[in-house]
Amino acid sequence: MEIVRTVDWMKQVSRAARAKEHVAGFVPTMGAIHEGHLSLVREAQKACSPVVVSIFVNPTQFGPTEDLTKYPRPFEADRSALEALGVDYLFAPAVTEIYPKGFSTTVNVSGVADRLEGRTRPGHFSGVATVVLNLFEIVQPRFAFFGRKDAQQQAVIRRMVRDLNLDAEIVTCPIVREADGLALSSRNVYLKSDERRAATVLYRSLQKLRGEIEGGGRDLARLLAAMQGVIGGEPAVALEYAEIVDAETFEPPNGLRGNCFAVLAARVGTTRLIDNAFIKQTADTLRVIL
Secondary structure, three states: OOOOHHHHHHHHHHHHHHHHOOEEEEEEOOOOOHHHHHHHHHHHHOOEEOEEEEEOOOHHHHHOOOOOOOOOOHHHHHHHHHHHHOEEEEEOOHHHOOOOOOOOOOOOOOHHHHHHHHOOOOHHHHHHHHHHHHHHHOOOEEEEEEEOOOOOHHHHHHHHHHHHOOOOEEEEEEOOOOOOEEEEOOOHHHHHHHHHHHHHHHHHHHHHHHHHHHHHOHHHHHHHHHHHHHHHHOOOOEEEEEEEEEOOOOOOOOOOOOOHHHHHEEEEEEEEEEEEEEEEEEEEEEEEEO
8 A cells, every 4th residue: 555645646646547547436534444434445446446545634624613633643553454455545645735825715515515514513514525626636536435424515525526527426335333323433432431322322313213214104393303302312412403304405305205314413422423314215115224
């Protein structure tokens, strides 16, 4: 595995791959690599060569009171895990490589970025869109792989890709969960033992939703109340939002028609966690994918 530290170096690698008509796959990460990230790498390796993984803790997507300074950065452990999988290139630039002196451009994706995470974390999606566009231009991937846990983020990126005619196809991969259902996240390391147990209530609320829908439930208010009721029974968890939204626009749907997401955000102690379930419309049936 070659570790690439500069934009110019990464661009040389990308140009060489294109010249040989190789199909490049890209897995952008902020490091603190876990099995969720590794599952994306394995998926990329099925169809792509070379596979590039980036590790870049993007400062522009963190709010002033968020955890930028303490975000985990176990670079050597990350490097070892990626090398063991046979990743071709690890792109690990310094902040000044991505945001050199005088950098003054931002990308704003209106509509889908305005609600939920966009409302709760002002400026977050602008930071995400800006860095992803920058990374796509540097790496020039044919396919880019993301986990479904960050569902709204992917909707924002997909909209940007469509609107700007980018030559990168977004591949969504399943959420990877612990045995008790907790979605893998780099921020899970912040949880104390009692908080870790309490955090499973997010998954249990989505299980409750699945049971309600599979039992014929279709009333949105009742479905939301069922989810919220489960979370309300866990005093250590403070719910920020629980909504059912259209899978593309992230606006409230007019009933369960078409594909939707049930999305959750909550604080467990000082740690903020998100999760979701994909409500897939197939003919006249609904399938809930956790």
